[in-house]
Amino acid sequence: MPSKTQGAASLRRGTFQQRQKRSALLSILPVAVILLAIKAYPIAATVYRSFTNWDGLYKSDFIGFANYADFFSSGLFAKLLKNDLVLLLSVPLQIVIGLIVAVLLYEHVPGWRAFRAIYYIPQIISLVILGYLFKSMFSLDGPVNQILRAIGLGKYAVEWMAHGSTALPVMVGCITWYSIGWQVIVILGGMASIDASVFEAARLDGAGFWSRTFKIVLPMLVSTLTYCVVMSVVWTFTGLFSLIYSMTGGGPGYETMTLDYMIYEKSFVSGTQFGMACAISVVLLLIVMLITAAEMKLSNMAEKAWG
């Protein structure tokens, strides 16, 4: 049976824990309020407005699912999603290349510090500048075509940005080149968390470079690679506006337009279709959430298989 002293101590601990919890809640309350105001309210307002014919001013009549029906039936959704999926091809490219470079840098090849800086340089260039740079490089009389003509491949010197079939691969190349540096830095950070003794033990056991890479490094990097994939996919869906604006403007027509760019088109270029823009925003949100959930599930399966 607890003594009076033990009971009193237990009561004081309980009161102390409650005070701790209360302090913790009060501490995070201001940030939570701000986040709700800045994030949750606009999302809720956007979802509401997606069911109206809001023109950005005072007109905002409830029209049900008309915006969604229009968007899915017009053929625009399929085209924009296709463009997004093509641009998503840059994700495996940048991760594979980033992984190779990170592994080599981790091995401290000669000049590895300089290479690490060089690979990160594209990340510090503004996407707008990058877009204009690639646009002029791939223009009809730009350096790329001049080189192609000079080496006898003049038939491939086309107007790269004038057709979706050529503009999208150029954009994939641009995004990959831009993102490799970020992938390298993140993967190197992940590799830094691997205990050096693991590599030492593997070396002592006679494991070569490839064995170490595929049997130690990759399995231990699953969570890092998951993070890289998720962030890259989300960024591809939501962060390419400035690149597309400067490179192609989404054109010609809608050939290089993406879902997030169309939100800008409907709201600010058309000027009156804010309701439709909200509907496209909601669709984009759902797509990104679905893809992220699928990636997390696959990652868990991979971790179990390799863990």
Next chain:
Amino acid sequence: MKKAISVLLVFVMLIGMTLALTGCGSTKTTSSAASGSSAATTNAKLTLWINGKDSYISPDEQKLSQDQWYISQAIKRFEDANPGVTIELVVSADGETAHQTFKADAVAGTAPDMANLWTGQYTFQLEDAILDIKDLIPADDKKNITGWDAVTSTNTGAILGYPTSDNQVCFFLYNKTIIKECGLDFEKDPPRTIDAFNKACDAIAAKGYQPIASDDGSFPWFGCYVMNYWWAQQSGVDRIVSNCAGKTKFADDAGLISALTYYRKTMTAGYLNSDAVTSTDSWNKFCQGKVAMTPQVSSVIGDAEKALGADNIGVILPPDFDGAKITNSTIGGPGQDIVISKATKNPDLCIKFLSFLNSKDEVLKFEKVQQKVPTRTDITAADIGVSDTSATAKLFKFSGNMVFWIDNTLTSDVCSEYCSQMPMVLSGQMTPEDFAKDLDGIAAKSAK
């Protein structure tokens, strides 16, 4: 004690943040000047937004301090004539975003008293936030200023602003040296038919020059400046308006199909630069003397004269299709206006200022800084000291017979689709017929 201090600190932070957040969201939507009958107060402050580009502030003026700009001095003259009145000038860096900013400010209740916008649908779509000044405009202004159509709402007939004193005219700007070298004389014998135009372009191409250059990717300039004229002259403007309303079909509009077909042909025939859909340097090439003609508007004349010499540049009207309803004309009209917000507390004072700004005296002062074709009908080329043989003098003559900007006439949804898909037609990735059907789909949805 420590607990009390930490609770107090958290409480103060919460209050502070709540106050900051409530400060972000005032939502005044009621107009305080809807009746338009409030008297001008002795002490009044007005806010005026002016676009920083291609409006009242010229590129040369931007190198000077703000108080030396024409518009600043005009404001000072008005303030001196109206003691107690001050006008705050706010320069919008970008005319395009000015519309969205005006819209957002109108909803937030912080719209300026007056704002410089683009005419036609760009202004009409903001009608709910703009004052109808039909009954406030002085009779003399209605008589002596042209371009009121550009600011009269096609939905309600309300007059939504004063057209700015800049009657933009579209034309082919040409390099006289190149044209002469090709054995042509556009001053004495300008190509007035499509056949004559084709022959001229063939002659220019044969000499190794690019006949026409334009950058039609990000915005279809050639399309809007010239192709739209070919459309309007064959179909008539009423037909275009009717198409947008869904009463007739773009797909059945033979004038549209014909104009688009020829627009595409200018590229396939080699008249238009083959990279028109992606290029960004056609203006540079014209100024470097590599291109014979480029579709342009009045405001570039000064730059062209500086680059190639005033004696070396000329202007011609677009050629006419055989049997067209409208001939010897072009696209043009005031592309910008100044509107009065419904939220203004001083509508009469705003009208007084706009009438002052568009008075003959002020327009003549403005013309000394930027030579533009004015919207006042009582000002001639001689009044502003323009030489009879100059390109600007010719534009004065052209301005007497213009078709108002077709892209400003289209409804906003149709216009947006029209401008997006034109590069597809130009590059041959979409047929004119499919383009017309696409527009019909948009028009049908808008009409619902």
